[in-house]
Amino acid sequence: MSKGIILYQSKYGATQKYAEWLVEKTGYDCVETKSVKATYLQEYDVIVLGGGVYASGIAGLHFLKKNINSVSNKKIAVFAVGASPYDDKAIMQIREIHFKDELSKVPLFYCRGAWDEERMTFGDRTLCKMLQKAVAKQNPDEYEPWQKALMCAVGQKCDWTDKKYLEPMLKFIEEE
Numbered sequence: 666m667s668k669g670i671i672l673y674q675s676k677y678g679a680t681q682k683y684a685e686w687l688v689e690k691t692g693y694d695c696v697e698t699k700s701v702k703a704t705y706l707q708e709y710d711v712i713v714l715g716g717g718v719y720a721s722g723i724a725g726l727h728f729l730k731k732n733i734n735s736v737s738n739k740k741i742a743v744f745a746v747g748a749s750p751y752d753d754k755a756i757m758q759i760r761e762i763h764f765k766d767e768l769s770k771v772p773l774f775y776c777r778g779a780w781d782e783e784r785m786t787f788g789d790r791t792l793c794k795m796l797q798k799a800v801a802k803q804n805p806d807e808y809e810p811w812q813k814a815l816m817c818a819v820g821q822k823c824d825w826t827d828k829k830y831l832e833p834m835l836k837f838i839e840e841e
Contacts, residue, residue: 669693669711674725679778679826680715680746686828690835703732704827711838718747726763733767744774744834749811751775770839776830780823799807
């Protein structure tokens with residue numbers, strides 16, 4: 666069996682929960698992205714990076730971009746965690762923006778996270794409220810999936826985390 670590591674960056678806990686579930690399934694080591702140095706990754710065959718989606722960016726992805734040349738001989742996967750339901754179009758947009766050049770062959774997986782306005786920072790809560798106001802001006806029949814989810818979550822606590830979201834990534838990891 667190959668030796669692997671799960672790197673993650675979690676702001677509100679959903680990404681960390683998925684990272685811990687991956688550890689249960691794989692037995693891999695697990696470290697927060699901010700606590701690891703690229704040289705440490707040389708002893709691993711598989712590198713999985715997980716991060717929350719914020720304004721179409723994936724938290725922690727900058728670490729992989731910065732160090733991709735030193736780990737290009739490894740099996741690499743990325744998972745993004747967001748409050749929106751899975752949407753092919755949204756995932757493709759994230760890929761087009763962030764997975765260029767050296768990252769173009771790295772697979773991107775998506776796991777649905779959680780929503781809790783009480784736990785959000787003031788800045789995140791303010792941005793979400795502004796976004797909700799902008800979306801509310803549109804015709805609800807024409808909402809994108811993420812817009813529907815955003816409007817349904819207003820003022821609620823929602824936890825959509827589910828181990829089933831890890832299945833495609835686990836299948837990729839297990840492939841030789």
